Amino acid sequence: MSAVLDNLVSAQSFPELSVVIPARNEAAGLQQLLPKLKAAFPGAEIIVSDDGSTDSTAAVAVAEGVRVVSRPYGAGNGAAIKAGARMASRDLIVFMDGDGQHQTEDIARLLAKFSEGYDMVVGARNPGGQANRHRGLANAFYNRLASWMVGHRVADLTSGFRVTRRKKFLEFLHLLPNGFSYPTTSTMAFFRAGYAVAYEAIDVKPRLAGTTSHIRLWRDGTRFLLIIFKIGTLYSPLKLFAPISLAFFSLGLGYYAYTFFTQHRFTNMSVLLFSAAVIIFLIGLISEQITALMYGGSGANGRDDS
Secondary structure, eight states, X not given: OHHHHHHHHHHOOOTTXXXXXXXXXXXXXXXXXXXXXXXXXXXXXXXXXXXXXXXXXXXXXXXXXXEEEEESSOOOHHHHHHHHHHHOOSSEEEEOOSSXXXXXXXXXXXXXXXXXXXXXXXXXXXXXXXXXXXHHHHHHHHXXXXXXXXXXXXXXXXXXXXXXXXXXXXXTGGGOOSSSOHHHHHHHHHHHTTOOEEEEEEOOOOOOTTOOOOOOHHHHHHHHHHHHHHHHHHHOHHHHHHHHHHHHHHHHHHHHHHHHHHHSSOOHHHHHHHHHHHHHHHHHHHHHHHHHHHXXXXXXXXXXXX
16 A cells, blocks of 8 residues: 555655535635646646636635636535536646645545555544534435445545546436535435445544534435435335334334223224335335346446446
């Protein structure tokens, strides 16, 4: 690993690498980040995707000589990511934030891990890198739930610092929301499509003075949760439908036992609960078959399109 990392660091030129930075009012962060990126990776294509900033974000990027794609109004972090990914022309894409939290030197570590044969490598923040205790607890819950949904350990579901192949990322571009759930969607999509995903531990620095997070815990937390269930339903429907079906069946069985011993009869409520259990299970089974057919002949079935 160290030898590969040393080679990556010393190469200083990555003609196959695009760096996409979604930015909204991140002029201060970009003034520090872009010179470092250009010095560390002079051969890389650097793209700043300006999501309707009202400060000098676009002007800073233009002054640094990097590519800029701008929106006339803010549509969300996911929309900026999609615009940057479409503009990227290199084989590999690194996604990172422009607020000063992600470090340029960690890119080489992600690339070194990626070179081991993974399809996506995500920078997993240490516990101290969470914005606050509540955000850390919420992310831990999301990680556990997503791990159960996809059947693999998800170390950091919401980290936006990652490297992947452009072709494979574009396969799921239509699934990405325009808001702040792009890391959630892309991570779960890669896992459920059978692609190899790895995590590399990283340290993140506090946001630069004058920059604030655009994520709101309760509002966007609910959206993250819905995205997890949405992607889980899309890629592994029985993971959701089977437990719900079992819950209804258990309720029906319990209610039947209660009415049998107290009233000596089989009630309509028990019939309704048993029927709901069967219907929900059958819906999940049909959804599972549709999912298998949908990905049976696509590039997301594990075939390497690189």
